[in-house]
Amino acid sequence: GVLLALVVWFYTWAGTYFWLYAWGAVTLFSVFMAMFYSQLIVPLFNKQTPLQEGALRDKIQAFAGKVGFKLDNIYVIDGSKRSTKANAYFTGLGPKKRVVLYDTLIDELTEEEIVAVLAHEVGHYKKRHTLRSMVVSVIQMGVLFWLFSLCVNNAALSEALGGDRAYFQLGLIAFAILYSPVNLILGVGMNVWSRSNEYEADAFAARYYEGGYLVSGLKKISVKSLSNLTPHPLYEYIYYSHPSLLKRIDAIKRIHE
Structure with a gap:
């Protein structure tokens, strides 16, 4: 709704070329959300905690180091509060990127399977x-x-x-x-x-x-x-x-x- 209101304002202010301003504004918004979604939006609905030191974290970091993928931010999200689906995802760009593991994923998969699923996500970044x-x-x-x-x-x-x-x-x-x-x-x-x-x-x-x-x-x-x-x-x-x-x-x- 806020973005639509901004587009309407651009239309009344810039006239024929309002679409260029609207395009720029939506692009900036998209990049901002890609970088800070996990830090700003997710905490409104879910709790994220850093993955504790242990075998799983060591295996994830060992694989990341093996393929030359710098990864310091690994979090666990309480996805089980709303769903039984197991999932994991990367978010952010550059130094802001982080990996988020659903607690259901940790409960259902072995450590090796979790690393393999994350290796798939790392593949998206490397490619x-x-x-x-x-x-x-x-x-x-x-x-x-x-x-x-x-x-x-x-x-x-x-x-x-x-x-x-x-x-x-x-x-x-x-x-x-x-x-x-x-x-x-x-x-x-x-x-x-x-x-x-x-x-x-x-x-x-x-x-x-x-x-x-x-x-x-x-x-x-x-x-x-x-x-x-x-x-x-x-x-x-x-x-x-x-x-x-x-x-x-x-x-x-x-x-x-």
Whole structure:
């Protein structure tokens, strides 16, 4: 809501080129959230505590050192307060990056499986998937705002929705309607790219740690998240950002053949 209000203000202040200011503001917001989401937003809903010294922390740091990945911030989040799903993720950029382990992940997986799952996430960083995704997202956002500027200043679209001239509000509604099929097509392309990245991250974990531990860890995570092991190929192609579990396991096993 705050961002939309800012876009409206840019529209009244900057006129035709408001989309450039809106693009810049949303880009800065996105980068800020990528860097500080875990420190500012997550604590409002969950408790994060540093991972205690011990075998698990030593194994994580040993792997990080092996692949040249500087990692000092390792936290455990009380995800079990709302869900039984096991998960782990990286957040932040540069020195602000941190790894967050769900307590359910620690309870359900062995230490080796946890390191293997984290090795997959490290693979995303080492392959620059995170940075590239952010760059693509920024470009996509710029194109979106440019197309929106064409709609919001088009009197014909506002008139088609009952207006007598170009209105920001009617242009916003028209843009939402017209952009939906475009977004679906772009989404398919992004999902294809995302699945390719997941295969690359799996391969990284299998090569630099142990594919067997990754497979067993993914199986346990899949059980907790109630994943569909055999989705329809067309549905998976259109909507899945991650390959189905059986395909991931087959790809991991082929690395060691």
